Amino acid sequence: HKRSNRSYLKARQITWIPLSDSGCGTLAVLEQNEAGICLFRSFDWNDGLFDVTWSENNEHVLVTASGDGSLQIWDTAKPTGPLQVYKEHTQEVYSVDWSQTRGEQLVVSGSWDQTAKLWDPAVGRSICTFKGHEGIIYSTIWSPHIPGCFASASGDQTLRIWDVKTPGVKVVIPGHQAEILSCDWCKYDENLLVTGAVDCSLKGWDLRNVRQPVFNLFGHTYAVRRVKFSPFHATLLASCSYDFTVRFWDFSKPNPLLETVEHHTEFTCGLDLSLHNPGQVADCAWDELVKIYNPSCLAVPV
Incomplete structure (x- = not known):
């Protein structure tokens, strides 16, 4: 099962049921082949699943983010329960992303508890917590260019840039007069x-001058x-x-x-x-x- 057949689904190949006292979530791994799209594997969790990211060094491994404040590591080659469960966030985990820069194997998560956490899957616990947002964190995305750098988007109407090697936020951009639900990095321009x-x-935001956007799309x-x-x-x-x-x-x-x-x-x-x-x-x-x-x-x- 080649990753090339599935990798474009990696940020969203997930089906979830809205949170409830008796609700659960399902991770659905889909495969594309000559016959079309089929279900390759599915995993159930006891709470809603909001996000998923593929490992960048193992085509069988995924990490999901859950409404119970936990992250789960799954192996599609082992159709059982999760390999590991990390439960440190105190509210729903809404975003998870695996670093794509060379030499790093790090995961970042963003939560409704207003924190982002850095994880090394080889360690088994978070190695750093990033505080500063004053609202729900909806999105945490690694830079594809700069090692140890990620962006976060929040209900506090800001986009923030973080460097895992330094404490505190690096850049704060008051991007909208509304909750920011998503962000992404350009693959061709690190700024x-x-x-x-x-x-x-x-x-659009250029990190060299964040006083005003470089483009607006309506x-x-x-x-x-x-x-x-x-x-x-x-x-x-x-x-x-x-x-x-x-x-x-x-x-x-x-x-x-x-x-x-x-x-x-x-x-x-x-x-x-x-x-x-x-x-x-x-x-x-x-x-x-x-x-x-x-x-x-x-x-x-x-």
Whole structure:
């Protein structure tokens, strides 16, 4: 089971049930082959699962983030319970990400308890806690360029940049006049990030000058739930929203909205772009569907 067939799902191949006293969550690992998409493995947990990330050094290992304040490490080659469970957050863990920079094997998590935590899976406990946000942390994303650097987006309306080698926050950006639900790093510019917020907008930020955004993208009619930069195009990104749509943008163009896809009947909450196929996208929604498709704006010229 090659990782190349599954890696573009790695940030969102998860089905979850809203939290309740008797609720549970399911991690669904999906595989793409000649016959289409099929369920490769599923794992149940006793509370809702909000996020998942693939290991960067083992194609069988994943980490999930749960509503009970814990993280779980799973091995798809071992269809049993989790290999490890870390329970240090005091409220829901809403985001988890595995570092992609060379030489690092670190995980960062963000929680409703307003903290981010750094984990080394070889240690079995958190090795650092980052405090400073004054609201729920919705997103924690490693820089693909700078070792030990990650961004966090929060309900306190700020985007923050952290360096694991130094205490305290490195940069605070009051990005929106609304809760920020998602952020992502540009794959081609170490200084460029994008945020998506409850105010329905996306904003680009250059870390060399954060006094004002370098671009603003408008079009969504409800909160922006997820933003992702393209791995293949420096100025292209995608967003999904509670308005049921996925939108594709090129912020370098006078008319940046390239395409709007509306193929879900509920809130669209998950989104990723393939790392191996330049034209392929996966998304998911509250209608319990995962869709994999090739939007026309990403078609590769022949």
